Amino acid sequence: MSGSALFDTFARAPLAFERGDGSWLVADNGRRYLDFGAGIAVNSLGYSHPHLLAALNEQAAKLWHVSNLYEIPGQTRLAERLVASTFADRVFFTNSGAEAIEGAIKTARRYQFVNGHPERFRTITFEGAFHGRTLATIAAGGQAKYLEGFGPKADGFDQVAFDDVDAAENLIGPETAAIMLEPLQGEGGIRSFPTQSLRRLRDLCDQHGLLLIFDEVQCGVGRTGRFFAHEWAGVTPDIMAVAKGIGGGFPMGAVLATEAAASGMKAGVHGTTFGGNPLAMAVGNAVLDVVLEDGFLDEVSRKALLMKQGLASIADEYPDVIEEIRGSGLMLGVKCRVANATFNAALREEGLLAVPAGDNVVRLLPALTVTDADIRDGLDRIRAGAKAVSASLASAAN
Ligand SMILES: *Cc1c(COP(=O)(O)O)cnc(C)c1O
Numbered sequence: 001m002s003g004s005a006l007f008d009t010f011a012r013a014p015l016a017f018e019r020g021d022g023s024w025l026v027a028d029n030g031r032r033y034l035d036f037g038a039g040i041a042v043n044s045l046g047y048s049h050p051h052l053l054a055a056l057n058e059q060a061a062k063l064w065h066v067s068n069l070y071e072i073p074g075q076t077r078l079a080e081r082l083v084a085s086t087f088a089d090r091v092f093f094t095n096s097g098a099e100a101i102e103g104a105i106k107t108a109r110r111y112q113f114v115n116g117h118p119e120r121f122r123t124i125t126f127e128g129a130f131h132g133r134t135l136a137t138i139a140a141g142g143q144a145k146y147l148e149g150f151g152p153k154a155d156g157f158d159q160v161a162f163d164d165v166d167a168a169e170n171l172i173g174p175e176t177a178a179i180m181l182e183p184l185q186g187e188g189g190i191r192s193f194p195t196q197s198l199r200r201l202r203d204l205c206d207q208h209g210l211l212l213i214f215d216e217v218q219c220g221v222g223r224t225g226r227f228f229a230h231e232w233a234g235v236t237p238d239i240m241a242v243a244k245g246i247g248g249g250f251p252m253g254a255v256l257a258t259e260a261a262a263s264g265m266k267a268g269v270h271g272t273t274f275g276g277n278p279l280a281m282a283v284g285n286a287v288l289d290v291v292l293e294d295g296f297l298d299e300v301s302r303k304a305l306l307m308k309q310g311l312a313s314i315a316d317e318y319p320d321v322i323e324e325i326r327g328s329g330l331m332l333g334v335k336c337r338v339a340n341a342t343f344n345a346a347l348r349e350e351g352l353l354a355v356p357a358g359d360n361v362v363r364l365l366p367a368l369t370v371t372d373a374d375i376r377d378g379l380d381r382i383r384a385g386a387k388a389v390s391a392s393l394a395s396a397a398n
Contacts, residue, residue, distance in 0.1 A: 015027055020035070022370075023366055023370050033353050035366070035367070037365055041365045044221055044222065044223070044248050044287065046369045047249075052287065060279065062278075066278065074278050075276040078288070085292060087256075088240065089258050090262040090265075092107075092255040092275070093275045093280070094243070094252070094254060095272070097131075097132055097218075099132075099275070100243050101137050101180075107255060108211040110264025111238075111262075111263060114263055115264075121175060122178075123158070124157075124179045124180070125158070125160075125179075126159065128188030128189065129188060130185070131217075136154045139156070140180065163193055165197050165204070179204070179205055184224065184328055186218035186331070186363065187357055195233040222245065222296070222300055223330060225330075239257045240255070241255055246284055247283055304329045304330050307379070310376075310382075311334065314379065314382055317386070318390050322334055322335070322336060322343075322386060330365065332363070334354075335360060343362050344356050347362070352385065
């Protein structure tokens, strides 16, 4: 938009939405869109979920914010519930994914510091990673396009090729503190680390006294059909960063850690003004009420299968447009043979919203509450989008 007062940091589609209901968004021109992007995996329970609305409204009438100088019962409760359902013993709440990652990195460095290894501060990461946009998290992500023009890359991050565990092993040195990865890369193009690699990384960390950090900001909180994606592999981290889906649309994140890994994080060492405020905690607890309900995650897996099978048959029909379908649960990627932006635009023409990713992939991240009918409707739109792109390829060839 020319003359906009905003930073030009986003190449925005010329679309503005007024309201949402379930998996549907209504634009200000009245057109309805089926949203398979869900705010990039943030709106985990869709729009206007009655339980989240009630929790937010009830808390809003009582208290919005109190400082972390005082006890916040909603924080204690949410932390206890996260601890009860994961590997973790301790939780620190943040406002965003990048802050959760920064908190995770700081937790690992402090662990080494208080355990007699102040020289260990480096973190090994993997190519294609996305860990956020702060100065430390762009260094951790290691992507040139996000680092360029922001001065020297923050020290303390070493990167190896995606899934190259041998290279990671070779890179471990006297200054290494941690290894960090997304078990299922989101922005990198829906790429999963094989279970075998996760096991080997766990073993390497144990052998060398390093901490294993999982970034489950995008793949966590039910997205893959388990509460956290690493549960599929049966490999647990020492520290985990969570955000996006845990707030169901309310900005929040968390660092989860074992008792040992959190041992350096004492009073005054780290902090936040907004993190864990009562509004965020009310919504986070309400999200867990739904996601941890008996059978909810099984339903995610069932619907995911429906979706993946449908996508596979569309890929068979249009091999000129789609190379493969990848991903896990309701975190799926369409690897394109045409430019992913072209396919994404074709989907939007059909009234379906998706999210481009690296490696020429279009991400499909519907709300975990997506209905079977919405999945069938979405598959019809995706097929129509693939057909339109295929037709334009054919006419360009003639
Ligand atoms: C989105 C994302 C982040 C950064 O989260 P923000 O809330 O945008 O700071 C970090 N890691 C992963 C895997 C993400 O998908």
